[in-house]
Amino acid sequence: MIIEFEKIFYTYACSQKPTIENLSLQLHGGKRYGLIGNNGSGKTTFLRLANGLYRPHHGLIRISGKPLNYDRQSLKEWYQQVGLVFQDPEQQLVATTVEEDLSYGLCNLGIPNIEIEQRVAITLKDFNLTELAHFPVNYLSLGQKKRLAIADVMILKPKILLLDEPTAYLDPKQRKELIKQLEQIFKEGTTILLATHDLDFIYRWADWIFVMDRGKIALEGTPKQVFEQKILLEQLDLDIPLELKLRTSIIDN
Amino acid sequence: MHHQIDSLAYSNKLRSLPPEHKLGFALLLFILGYISSCYIQILISVWLIIWIIVYAGIPFVFYCQLLAIPFGFWLMSLPPLLIGIGAFSSINNFQQDVIFGFPLGNFFLYLSKQGIAQSGIIFTRSWCLTSCMYFILLTVPFGEIITVLQKYKCPTLLTDLLLLMYRFIFILTTTASELITAQKARFGYLNWRRGIYSLSLAIAQLLTKSLENYRQISLGLTSRGFQGELRVWHSRRYYTNWRYINEAIAGYSCLLVVVLAQNY
Ligand SMILES: Nc1ncnc2c1ncn2[C@@H]1O[C@H](COP(=O)(O)OP(=O)(O)OP(=O)(O)O)[C@@H](O)[C@H]1O
Ligand SMILES: [Mg+2]
Numbered sequence: 001m002i003i004e005f006e007k008i009f010y011t012y013a014c015s016q017k018p019t020i021e022n023l024s025l026q027l028h029g030g031k032r033y034g035l036i037g038n039n040g041s042g043k044t045t046f047l048r049l050a051n052g053l054y055r056p057h058h059g060l061i062r063i064s065g066k067p068l069n070y071d072r073q074s075l076k077e078w079y080q081q082v083g084l085v086f087q088d089p090e091q092q093l094v095a096t097t098v099e100e101d102l103s104y105g106l107c108n109l110g111i112p113n114i115e116i117e118q119r120v121a122i123t124l125k126d127f128n129l130t131e132l133a134h135f136p137v138n139y140l141s142l143g144q145k146k147r148l149a150i151a152d153v154m155i156l157k158p159k160i161l162l163l164d165e166p167t168a169y170l171d172p173k174q175r176k177e178l179i180k181q182l183e184q185i186f187k188e189g190t191t192i193l194l195a196t197h198d199l200d201f202i203y204r205w206a207d208w209i210f211v212m213d214r215g216k217i218a219l220e221g222t223p224k225q226v227f228e229q230k231i232l233l234e235q236l237d238l239d240i241p242l243e244l245k246l247r248t249s250i251i252d253n
Numbered sequence: 254m255h256h257q258i259d260s261l262a263y264s265n266k267l268r269s270l271p272p273e274h275k276l277g278f279a280l281l282l283f284i285l286g287y288i289s290s291c292y293i294q295i296l297i298s299v300w301l302i303i304w305i306i307v308y309a310g311i312p313f314v315f316y317c318q319l320l321a322i323p324f325g326f327w328l329m330s331l332p333p334l335l336i337g338i339g340a341f342s343s344i345n346n347f348q349q350d351v352i353f354g355f356p357l358g359n360f361f362l363y364l365s366k367q368g369i370a371q372s373g374i375i376f377t378r379s380w381c382l383t384s385c386m387y388f389i390l391l392t393v394p395f396g397e398i399i400t401v402l403q404k405y406k407c408p409t410l411l412t413d414l415l416l417l418m419y420r421f422i423f424i425l426t427t428t429a430s431e432l433i434t435a436q437k438a439r440f441g442y443l444n445w446r447r448g449i450y451s452l453s454l455a456i457a458q459l460l461t462k463s464l465e466n467y468r469q470i471s472l473g474l475t476s477r478g479f480q481g482e483l484r485v486w487h488s489r490r491y492y493t494n495w496r497y498i499n500e501a502i503a504g505y506s507c508l509l510v511v512v513l514a515q516n517y
Contacts, residue, residue: 048472051476052476053472053475053476076478076480079475079476079477079478080478084476086469086472086473086476088469090424091466091469091470091472091473092473092476092477093420093473094416094417094420094470094473094474094477094483094485095396095416095483095485096394096395096396096399096416096419096420097394097396097487099487099488100396100485100486100487101485103485103486103487104477104483104484104485105477105478106486107484107485107486108477108478108479108480108484109478113486116486117486117488120486120488133488134489135263136259136260136263136394136396138256138259138420138423139260139263152477153477156478
């Protein structure tokens with residue numbers, strides 16, 4: 001599976017300058033992708049374009065060669081194949097209990113109840129939520145809400161999972177747990193694209209990193225390749241991971 | 254307070270009873286309380302105290318706080334009810350209504366017999382009817398009320414709206430308390446005038462934020478494949494408890510017999 005983005009342009013209704021400008025990139029199945037860039041560089045906008053929520057004003061998005069048409073039926077399939085977890089889980093949780101919330105996407109797809117029951121049970125177990133099945137969504141902690149938001153998307157078995165700053169606002173323990181969960185999801189065959197400011201994490205975790213700057217891909221490559229470009233990164237006002245900093249300072253000494 | 258009612262609805266001891274039973278019971282009591290005399294209303298209210306405190310296990314103090322709300326409104330409505338005023342010249346017309354009074358210029362100010370009776374009626378009625386409402390709110394989680402409404406063919410538009418409003422209240426109150434905490438941290442409420450100013454800022458912020466929230470939640474719904482209807486599935490099992498059903502039916506029948514006997 002390949003998802004291609006070809007010369008994408010997107011401008012918000014209330015701004016003059018395009019937020020995404022001539023962006024092209026490819027995502028291949030079975031990889032872990034990182035997306036980094038400064039605040040306002042357009043990461044969130046890009047993820048929403050990729051999820052089909054926004055429609056580009058120019059350019060094409062293709063999955064395995066087939067372009068995305070923005071009609072009802074293809075969008076329905078698209079949302080299922082390309083799942084997006086918002087930065088704020090609050091915005092994606094709709095039902096009153098954990099179990100009901102998990103079933104929401106499946107109900108939208110019109111899946112029969114017997115299958116919903118099975119898939120909910122499996123997902124609850126996978127995401128360590130079984131004990132919370134009947135717990136009210138409104139009283140979950142932020143970490144639990146994030147876990148649920150990811151589970152909500154993963155229960156639809158997407159081919160690719162898009163995550164918008166999943167580790168933001170989490171304490172170290174919950175961050176660690178989340179990373180473990182992502183590793184598990186990846187092992188089971190889902191491609192992941194993750195937007196983050198957490199350079200230390202992305203440096204260790206990703207197979208391939210995209211660096212975004214003012215709506216374009218400024219740089220891409222393996223973590224090693226990307227963070228070797230010290231001058232370019234400095235121009236983009238981006239830091240380098242702590243691990244690399246330490247290593248260079250040891251070598252310098 | 255809203256959060257506490259809501260969390261009790263999830264944790265009370267009657268949670269596992271079918272929500273239809275609880276809703277039906279409270280609704281029937283509501284109707285009976287609405288049409289009957291004040292003695293029946295008192296009986297219903299006391300009986301509901303047993304249901305709420307003993308059977309559902311709602312903390313007594315909290316329930317008293319809840320009851321203080323209608324009681325407060327009742328107190329506020331008292332002065333215009335109890336105090337009568339009439340022209341001194343036509344005192345003969347309302348003499349039998351006066352318990353105690355004194356002239357005030359051309360007028361006569363007095364404590365009204367009718368007013369006391371009326372306030373008594375209002376008191377028992379509001380106590381009884383709010384008790385029925387509290388029984389529902391405290392024992393049936395909001396989501397389950399919605400499920401029952403859906404089951405009995407309430408329009409989807411209405412149930413979806415209610416559900417979204419319910420989610421919104423939580424997001425909104427959290428946002429509001431965060432805003433106010435942030436303002437307090439920056440000395441926004443040091444004195445009365447700054448306080449009013451900060452509060453107006455917070456309200457304006459809250460308004461724009463809730464609009465933004467609304468936009469984001471619609472995106473969130475779309476991204477999860479919203480098909481024009483909020484449908485979910487659940488695996489909750491309810492347990493019919495005959496002891497409660499028996500008590501409900503027996504008690505209700507007794508009340509009904511008394512009401513009928515009084516009226517005919
Ligand atoms: N709804 C909107 N209407 C108008 N402009 C917007 C809207 N959302 C975002 N923008 C603008 O688009 C640009 C890119 O925003 P975006 O949220 O995609 O950036 P980001 O890379 O996700 O930033 P961050 O790291 O802070 O999350 C910003 O300049 C922002 O002001
Ligand atoms: Mg963002």
